[in-house]
Amino acid sequence: MENKKLTWKHYLGIAVVAVLVIYFVIGFYFSKKFFWGTKINGMNVAGKTVDEVVEIFNKNASDYSLTIRERKGKTETLTSDQVKTKFEGADEIKQIKEDQGSFGWIKGLFGTEHYDNVTMYSYDTKSFNKAYKKLGAFNSKKMIKTANAKPVYKDGKFIIQKEEEGTELKEDIAAKKIGQAVKDGIPSISLDKENCYNNPEYTSKSDKLVSLTKEMNKKLKGSITYKFGKQVVVLDKNTYSSWLKTKKDYSGYKVDKNAMENWLLKFMYKYNTQYGWHKFKTHDGRTKKIYGGPYGWRISKDKEMASVKKMLKEGTTETREPYWREKAKVYDGVNGDIGDTYVEVDMGAQTVYYYKKGKLKFATACVTGKLTADRKTPECVAYILYKQPSATLSGQGYSSDVKYWMPFIGNVGFHSAPWRGSFGGSEYVSNGSHGCVNLPTSSAATLYKLVSQGDPVVTYY
Structure with a gap:
């Protein structure tokens, strides 16, 4: 029997059959497994069955944690135990495999089998609300207030004090962003990048602020x-x-x-x-x-x-x-602004003293006002208003002609009292004047010569 030689057509047929066999064998292999190059929400699931993939996602849900990155370099974490996460995309994964079929595996060689919108997690709303509200970022007492940059005075000029970004949250927005991050199953979220914070309206670079600071310095x-x-x-x-x-x-x-x-x-x-x-x-x-x-x-x-x-x-x-x-006589002198030239009335001792340049020049007994509310000589620091050689003093129930009238506060002043037989002692307690400082006529004359308008008068008990 003569052997026939194989032609190129024979080889081609054998190759086609071999390829078809391999294709169908691989297709059978992928009948229950995901094709090469298949990624679901970024995870490589090539060669895995639906149940295996769902199991992985279920385990990830139970192990899930979200790192929350906050301002000032702080981070906090929410865990599955706190928010009760569950994987919700099993049906979608099953559908993906069904849509792939068995014999479209060759598409996977080109890396095009990516499915990024599969539902990830759900959480228990009550547990989630309780957990996120316990985060330090949501504690209003710990929030650093946001503050605009502003002009401040320092070392002789206004400078711009840098703004304070602060950590005041837009709480509703932050809660929604964190909740969505949990649902999406992402591992971390930056509250700053997600625009969850209040921001200063004016920074140190603001043109208005720079211009204003220059104007204030002028x-x-x-x-x-x-x-x-x-x-x-x-x-x-x-x-x-x-x-x-x-x-x-x-x-x-x-x-x-x-x-x-x-x-x-x-x-x-x-x-x-x-x-x-x-x-x-x-x-x-x-x-x-x-x-x-x-x-x-x-x-x-x-x-x-x-x-x-x-x-x-x-x-x-x-x-x-x-x-x-x-104005007074001096500002900083003996006895403060009283200086060293003054009239002193010690009403407890019923004596008048006149000092000039710090030296006692004259002293005399006197009778001051009767110790009743309407006649008591006021305790004060006053001054000689003017001098008058004679005057008629009158009030309720009296009228008196006096010499050497030297008022020092209102209608109270020094004057002669010729109707008195004695001065000093306790006369003033029950038989005092109507408020003036009564003097013997000769003493009144001496004091009249010594004092000048504006001289301080100090009265005390």
Whole structure:
């Protein structure tokens, strides 16, 4: 029997049959398994059955955790135990395999079998709400407030203080984003990238803020240096910079008139002495604190306010005393502003003393007001209002002609009292004057010659 030679056609037929056999064998292999190159939601499932893939996803659901990346480098975690995650895409995976069939496996060789929209997880809503609300990111007491960049005064000029991004959450948005991340089964989420935080409206780079800061620095020019007595008080940019208040939209600034007025009132309160407390060293070495009376220094609020406003507006610089509404003899002297020339009335001892340049020049007994509310001589620091050689003093139930009238507060003053037979002692307790300081005629004459208008008068018990 003669052997026949195989031609190319025979070989081609054998090859075709072999390929078909291999194709169908591989197709049979993939009849229940996913093709090569198959990825479901990013996971390679090639060669695995539906049950195997579902089992993997179920295990991933039970082991699932979500890392939450927050501002300030903080991270927190939600776990499956907390939110009760379950895999919900089993039917979709089964459908994918059914759609693949058995003999379309060759498509997998090209890596095109990717399925990225398969439903991943569900969670228990009640458990999820409880879990996310316990996160530190949602604790309002721990949130750092968001703050705009702003001009601040430092080292003699305004600079821009950088904004504070803060950690204030848009809580509803953050909860939705976290919930969706759990459903999608992704391993981590950045709350910042997901726009879950409130952000500053103005940053240090904002053109409006940069321009405003430059304008405010132009305002820091003027000053007033107050010099009086031993006192030196400087009002300059280190103080009034705090009066410059920016508008909310940084479109400009204005001078806070209340802040300016408060500064002036504190200045006046500290350095005014009229109607305030005076420390006084008595003739016998005691130190008395005496409150009230018209003697002393008093700053003119209206004039000073006008001057401060002008300085701020025009940038003027000046050195001067305050504008005084009332003046005393000295500011820092013996016994404060009382100085070393004054009349002292020790009403407890019923004695009047006159000191000149710190030395006692004259003393005399007296009778002061009766110790009743309507006749008591006031305890105060006053001054000689004027001198009059004679006067008629009258009031309810009396009228008296006196010599050497020297009033020092209202209608109360020194004068002669020729109707009295004695002075000093306890006469004033039950038989005192109507408030004036009664003196023997000769003593009144001497004191009249010694005192000058404006001399301080100190009365105390």
